[in-house]
Every structure is written in C-alpha cells, then in structure tokens.
Amino acid sequence: MSNMQKGLAEFIGTFWLVFGGCGSAVIAAGFPDLGIGFLGVALAFGLTVVTMVYAIGHISGGHLNPAVTVGLWAGGRFDARDIPLYVIAQVLGAIVAAWLLYYIAQGSPGFDIANGLAANGFDAGSPGGYDIWSALIIEIVLTAGFVWVIMGSTDGRAPAGFAPLAIGLALTLIHLISIPVTNTSVNPARSTGPALVVGGLAFQQLWLFWVAPLIGGSVGGWLYRTVGADAFPKPNIEGD
Numbered sequence: 001m002s003n004m005q006k007g008l009a010e011f012i013g014t015f016w017l018v019f020g021g022c023g024s025a026v027i028a029a030g031f032p033d034l035g036i037g038f039l040g041v042a043l044a045f046g047l048t049v050v051t052m053v054y055a056i057g058h059i060s061g062g063h064l065n066p067a068v069t070v071g072l073w074a075g076g077r078f079d080a081r082d083i084p085l086y087v088i089a090q091v092l093g094a095i096v097a098a099w100l101l102y103y104i105a106q107g108s109p110g111f112d113i114a115n116g117l118a119a120n121g122f123d124a125g126s127p128g129g130y131d132i133w134s135a136l137i138i139e140i141v142l143t144a145g146f147v148w149v150i151m152g153s154t155d156g157r158a159p160a161g162f163a164p165l166a167i168g169l170a171l172t173l174i175h176l177i178s179i180p181v182t183n184t185s186v187n188p189a190r191s192t193g194p195a196l197v198v199g200g201l202a203f204q205q206l207w208l209f210w211v212a213p214l215i216g217g218s219v220g221g222w223l224y225r226t227v228g229a230d231a232f233p234k235p236n237i238e239g240d
Contacts, residue, residue: 046172075221098193143216
C-alpha cells in the first residue's frame with residue numbers, strides 16, 4: 001500500500017471513531033430520558049473500532065490512535081519513519097469529525113457547547129471530579145493494557161481473524177472503567193478534536209491526554225515485546 005492510501009485510511013478510520021464514539025455521547029447518551037448512557041457510549045466506541053479495523057486493517061493496520069502507533073513502534077511492529085504520517089492523519093480525522101459533530105449537535109435547541117463535546121478532562125473537567133493524578137494513572141494503565149491487547153491479538157501466533165473483536169471489546173471495557181474519571185481518552189487524536197472545538201478548560205488540559213496515552217502505549221508495546229517475544233511474525237491485520 002502507498003503512503004497516501006495508508007494516510008487516508010487512518011484519516012477515515014479516526015474520523016469514524018470520533019464521530020461515532022463522541023457522537024453517541026453528545027447526541028444519544030441522554031436523549032431525553034431514554035438515552036444510551038455510559039454503557040451505550042462504551043459500546044459505541046468499541047463498535048467504531050471493530051468495524052473500522054475490519055475495514056481498513058489490511059490497508060493501514062487500523063491504528064486510529066497516535067498512542068497505538070507509538071506503542072506498536074515500541075513493540076517492534078512499526079517503522080518510526082511512518083509515525084508522523086499516521087499521527088497527522090489521525091489528528092486531522094479527529095478534528096474534522098469533531099467540527100462536523102458540533103455543526104450537527106447545535107441544530108438542537110437544547111445543545112450547549114458549555115457542556116462540552118465529549119471532551120476529556122480532570123478536576124473540574126472530569127465527569128466525576130477526579131484529580132490530575134487519578135486521570136494520569138488511569139490513562140497510562142488503560143492505554144498500556146489496550147496496546148497489550150492489540151499486540152497480542154495481532155501476533156502471528158494468535159487465532160487469525162479475531163483481532164478486531166478483541167480490540168473493540170477492550171476499548172469498550174476501557175470506557176466502562178474510565179468514563180467517570182476522564183471521559184476516557186487513551187487516544188490523543190480523539191482528545192484533540194473535541195478540545196479544539198470546545199476550547200477553554202478542555203484545551204488547557206489537553207496536554208495530559210497526549211502525555212499519558214503516549215507513555216502508556218509505549219509501556220504496553222515494550223512489555224509485550226519483552227514478555228511475548230518469539231521472533232514476532234508479521235501481524236495478521238497490518239497492511240502491506
């Protein structure tokens with residue numbers, strides 16, 4: 001696959017993740033009394049990953065997340081030269097999705113941008129009021145676990161064809177754990193799109209949702225490379 005194809009695939013995939021996941025939180029989570037709630041939002045994020053990794057995994061690998069890209073590099077599965085291409089495509093996809101979601105959401109008379117756009121945060125920006133240390137730790141740990149699942153499920157020794165399901169279910173679990181703490185990031189691109197639209201506190205706190213997931217992703221990739229080392233056959237969802 002060419003770099004253009006890979007970049008466009010990551011752009012589209014990350015757009016789908018942010019539009020679908022954040023869209024479920026902004027539009028459907030509390031509508032009006034029969035909303036989908038935390039469980040529905042968690043499932044929505046997981047479903048975006050399942051569907052898009054099946055759709056583009058054979059093109060770009062279906063990273064959809066700078067922390068995953070860096071984590072796969074730390075795990076010996078990705079070339080450092082391609083990191084900028086992937087990260088730029090992912091962030092742009094997230095930004096376009098967030099702006100489009102904002103345009104749609106403001107069509108409702110009850111929408112208020114002050115309530116956020118599923119932005120991530122801590123302290124006053126946290127749904128449950130969790131402090132910076134709680135946010136930092138949970139984002140590191142959950143991103144490390146997410147990359148660990150990705151590394152393991154795409155290992156050439158793992159059962160073929162099931163990786164997208166494992167990855168999507170892992171992201172669903174991650175959201176079920178951490179929505180009250182940070183609104184769940186584990187993905188710097190996913191955090192960047194809404195933060196740029198909302199501004200204010202969400203933008204001020206955006207740094208944590210780059211630092212923590214990148215640390216966690218690197219740790220997860222390195223741990224799997226160390227613990228699961230066995231010549232690392234080619235991952236079964238990476239694009240050629």
